Amino acid sequence: MGSIEKKVRHVDVLIVGGGPVGLVTAYQLAKFGHSDSIAIIEKEPKSSQDQYGRAITLYPRSSEMLDQLGLADELAQECFACRKTVSYDKDGNEVQGRGWYFMENMKDTQWDFALVLRQKYQEEIFRRRLREEGVSLEAPVELVSVRVDESIPSGSHRISALTKNGVTGVEEEIGCKYLIGADGGRSFVRRALDIPFEGNTTEDKWVRIDGVVETDVPKSRVYGAFESPTHGNVLWAALDHGATRIGFAYTAERQKGYPEFNEAAAVAEAIESVKPFKLKFKQVDWFTVYSVGQRVAKEFFTKDCVFLAGDACHTHSSGAAQGMNTGMHDAVNLAWKLSMVLRGLAPASLLSTYESERLPNVQKLINYDKDISRLMTMQLPTDWKGDPNADPNEILGTVMEEASTFTSGLSIALDINKINVAGSFKSNIDPPPVSAGQRGPDVQLQKPGSFEATRLHKETPNIARYHAVVFAGNPEDTSTRLKEFSGAWEASMMFSNARSPVSWLTIPAAKLGPSAYELLGVSPFGKVFYDKEQTAHSRYGVDAKEGAIVVLRPDGWVGTATALNGAAIKELEAYFRGILLVE
Structure with missing residues (x-):
């Protein structure tokens, strides 16, 4: 009997890892028009029989990004x-203003809450939505080996990935232009490419247990938080479907009581951790014990064709519930850039801006997490001088409050670079709000005609x-400024080009009127939405007597902002020529 011939296929992008980061990355690429040229393996x-555990919390900025991808509403249907x-x-x-108190003050967003939904349920939604995109x-398909032929030009099929089906045993070679390793803390992609994973794992062990x-x-x-003298700062998180997660430090002293850490041990320790309160498990869904540590990959992008995302390039404790959020930021930062490159x-x-934008924010999280994880284990930070x-x-409450807007994601900012450019717009507010x-x-x-309420992120x-x-x-x-700008806009070859990946919106700070054209005195630039209370202008620091143009990147960060006048078009064309290949 002859040997089975190895299958071969070619795709533009191979994503390794079927967790939330891999699924959301694949979903974006499929949604952006690449469904026929990507593959995702796990x-x-x-x-549906997957274990319940792992990540549970999405903070406001993550929810906003998923909302702009059309995914958040469905998560919100099932979440706590x-x-x-x-x-x-x-x-x-009860102690006021400690622990997770910052969550009660996550403002300036429609998603002003922690969206708590266990990873199992999130993945089910992401998989289904990915299937709907084709x-x-x-x-089960495992990546067995990966090879990059650097003699083949970047942007061509220079990666050979050998995979093996876990059921049939059939091997397949996948040739791809880009490979994304979203395959977790023990990432095969990272190890296969010899990318150092720098940091350490501590002796500290934590337990997490979910159930009713x-x-x-x-x-x-x-x-909630329970300040336990024996189990550290104990996490109490209300979960979806009426369940609860309890998390606590599993000290060397506590470990002595158990020859083996099993479900009975996890339940017994959870009951101890919340004393003086009583606790009884009607049902245990999942439990784990793990070592706490912080590690960061030396590179998030290597050989001009391989990316790491999520836990594959950074791991930390679950102390601040940042794991899935950080991975979502990776996925959303990467996908639109990769799509634009693939579409020419x-x-x-x-693509190099993926690492340069994500790494500083990951490092910030790691530094913060080192303090959080020690404090939750009742140890003061290593560099504590107080x-x-x-x-x-008490210190933990202060640290978490100081880091609150970073934790919620709402203050996460990106350095000035070729896609984040300080433009000619100068706000009259100091410091500028945006x-x-x-x-x-x-x-x-408000929408024209119906005056129906809407939001900028929805539009x-x-x-x-x-x-x-x-x-x-x-x-x-602003009529003179609008007319100057309108003439330059209509004459612009770049923005009248059908291939131009720039959509336009016009937001007048005016009372609602029957006709946007009559209100503006010029043809609107793209869709029109009213800002009758001038709250949008105010939040963006724009004087209603002067106006401005704000460019939002596909992922929702501000790319640049210009003054509203005839010269703005030349400035915007120069900005986009620094990023795009369209004239």
Whole structure:
């Protein structure tokens, strides 16, 4: 009997790893028009029988990004929307302003809550939505080897990935232009390419257990903290479907009581961790014990064709519930850039901004996580210079409050570079509320005609296109500027080009009127939305007497902003020529 011939196929992008980061990356590429030229593989069988555990929390900025991809509404249907928190001291007394309290003050967003939904349910939604875009997760399929032929030009099929089907044993060679390793903390892609994973793993062990419980905890359907003298700063998180997660430090002292750590041990320790309150498990869904550590890959992008994303390039404790959020930021930063390069709209050099934009923010998280994870284990930070007898619970509350807008993702900013350019627009507000490299805030708007309420993020979806937003101000004051700009805009070859990946919106700061054309005195630039209370202009720091043009990147960060006048078109054309390959 002859040997089975090895199958061979070619794709533009191979994604390794079927967790949330891999699935959302694949979903974006499929949505952006690449469904026929991508593949996503996962070595574990994926089904509705998957374990419950792992990540649970999406913070506001992650929800905003998923909202602009059309995914958040479905997550919100199933989630536990957490807006309340509580902290209890060792005697069971409520302590104000500690632990997760910052969650109650996540403002300036429609998604002003922690979206708590176990990874199992998130993945089910992402897999289904990916299938609707014409791509199915291939599982169980394992990556066996990967080779990059650097003699083949970048942008061609220079990667050979050998995969093996876990059921049939059939091997397949996949030739691809780009490979994305979203295959977790023990990433095969990272190891196969010898990318150093720098950092350390501590001796500290933590336990997480999910299930349905009965308890006399007064506030149980919240994100909570119990300041336990034996189990550190204990996590209590209300979950979807009526379940609860409890997480605690598993000290060397506690470990002595168990020859083997099994479900019974996890339950017994969880009951101890929330004393003086009572706890009973009606059902255990999942539990784990793991070592805490922080590691960062030396490179997130290597050989001009291989990317790492999510836990494959950074791991940390679950102390601040940042794992899935950081991975979502990776996925959303990468996908639109890769799509633009694949469509010939941008040079391959755009891809290098993935690492340069993500790495500093990952490093910031790691540094913060080192302090958080020690404090949650009742140890002071390693570089602590204050009172050696300080209460770690008190310090933890301060650290988490200081880092709150970074944790929520709303203040995560990107350095000035070729795609984040400080333009000619100067806000009259000091410091300006929004500038290049910062998140473009969501703001309330009204549709013409019906005056129906809408939001800027709903009208600027992430479809791998830029959005140029003309804040037209009050047309009575800006009419001359609008006419100058309109003439230059209509004469622009770049923006009249059908291939131009730039959509336009016009937002006048004016009372609602029957006709946008009559209101503006010129033809609107793209769709029109009213800002009758001038709240959108105010949030973006735009004077209604002067106006401005704000360019939003596909992922929702501000790319640049120009003054509203006839010279703005030349400035915008120069900005886009620095990024795109269109004239």
